[in-house]
Amino acid sequence: MKEEEEGKAECEGESLFEDPDFPPEDTSLYFDRSTPIARLQGSITWLRPQELCQTPALFPENINLGHAKQGLLGDCWFLCACTFLLKNKHLLNKVLLPDQPQWGGSRYRGSFQFRFWQQGHWTNVNIDDRLPCINSTLCFSRCLSPSAFWVALLEKAYAKLHGSYERLWAGQVSEALVDFTGSLAERWSLGDLGSEEEQKPEQDSDEVRRRRLDLNLIHSVKDECAISCSTHSSPGGASELGQYHALSVMEWSDVKTLIGSELLLLRIRNPWGRCCWGGAWKESGAGWSSVDKVSASDLQSRVAEGEFWLDETEFMSQFDDVTIGYPITEDGHLKSIYTGNLLSHKHQMAGRWLKGHSAGGSRNSSSYSSNPKYWLKVCERGEVLVSLLQHRKWRHTEKYAQTPRGSGDNTKHQHYQAIALHMWKVEKKRFSLSRTLNKPPCASTHCHAYDREVVLHGQLEPGYYLLIPSTYQPGAEARFLIRVFASSSTSLCALKSPAPSLPLITDGEWETSFFQGSWVEGATAGGSRNFPSHWQNPSFPFTVCAESAETSGVNVRVTLHQSRPDTDLHPIGFHIYKVPEAAPEQTLPRDKDPVASCVPHCYTQDVSLSCRLSAGTYTIVPSTYQPDCSAEFTLSLARKIHRKVVKSQEMLGRAIQEISHISVMQS
Structure with a gap:
């Protein structure tokens, strides 16, 4: 009895983990207080399971009592996915890692680890076990057994992933299923198709039909x-x-x-x-x-x-x-819901729609051909599934935060683009993009839908197929993930488009310098100016000469490129500071505001800034938004130089100069 009391005292002591990123405060509960749980403000206390019952456990002995029961939060869509996890232990173990320390054990420290599939990769989410309660009772989701807590803890981890509990109010079951399994999920209509005017997706030149x-x-x-x-x-x-x-x-x-x-x-x-x-x-x-x-x-x-x-x-x-x-085996292979076939061959590639470059819009738009394009090679006849999954629009730069989901279809439009996927069978050696796009596709998702993911399915013959993902509106920006699941051997690669034309420089010459650098956790990853460690970031000095400063217009162009995959980007930006004349070289002017900034920090591969600077010495400080985010990066600095261009009659020299210019543009 004495040992039990000592163990209990240790568990309730200061050694228990307290999550600083998701504290027991209103910031973890609410996003904008637009849902009914806003009425709970001031009534909620946060308690650990051992404060709610004598013998807490993750799962009850009778597994049927481990099913979820909805509380005051409108997240039935999340709980439906929880039901599927409870019926499939190998999937549950992927999300809630097994053999974690539990209450009453010597290794218990008040923390639990979960994993969710996000944009192609599994993401770890650690939480403490303080749970929101009203009158010493869980106020959100729980198990049918009052002493089982796996649902309440999973809900907290999922809320942390989204930024708050309130952001779980209303959503799509398909999204939670994919986040829990890395699988695919499709939504099918049961209702009268003719009576759902308010739910019709954006139409394009293809036949619009929702599958029953x-x-x-x-x-x-x-x-x-x-x-x-x-x-x-x-x-x-x-x-x-x-x-x-x-x-x-x-x-x-x-x-x-x-x-x-x-x-x-x-x-x-x-x-x-x-x-x-x-x-x-x-x-x-x-x-x-x-x-x-x-x-x-x-x-x-x-x-x-x-x-x-x-x-x-x-x-x-x-x-x-x-x-x-879709079913998923213990080996991680998808099974087709159409045939039951094992889809053991899979590929994925990240991409994005960029305004003015690769956001071409639907097939109704003349710019459709500028959308990203992919080669799908099918080696032998088989069943193929291709999914297009878009990233939710981000409003903040917090580590986990995403925008909330509303209950109606109209709120989906705030957070997702209307997307579609089209596919053409082509002869690669005789491929003409314009002629191909004038023909009807051999398969498509038939309409642009405001869904996170759309799926294309077919039995494909051997050969090459052109895949084009698109948004409905030209210029609509988003990042996305293309996934291919097939019963036979396939390959997926991006179709390399010509390098985008850079603006012609007719007002003089430019000199470009390239710098390699890295943000290293604990050393040179200082974060943004919001943090005192900002000055630990790498800095790159440069000079603007008086002759260049005298010319009119932009005289400096800076581009920062982070060397990370599209699915795992940091928010990046940079500041340009002017260095006082008397200051020693490499000294950063900490008491001065930057003369130019490329902010806010953005989740993108490249950020750029063009500006006009007076003559003097400057330094560029590139940074991630949060400190301790490690990454390699490249900084390019283009400065206008003031000198007369000597016209040469030597055609060979001119040709070399042009080739060199092209190689720089394409690199």
């Missing part, structure tokens, strides 16, 4: 894939649900009726943890009289808290759409 779900299509993988159904309006049999609610399909069963006909029943789970169904298959509904008593008793015995049965007709009429998450 045929349950027979996924019958072969029904026990392996994640299935969720959702409502956009109040359904008749589940009028209690109201609008925008997602539920999990736990099981579907083929049943024979007393008259010998086949009947498909589906067992549905409501994240609220209570039954809300008033149809023919409720506990005492009329539907059970059409099935023999043994089958009826067996099916009803499977219903847990918050679950109910309904038949296929009710399912198709009462819900608006279905989200299907």
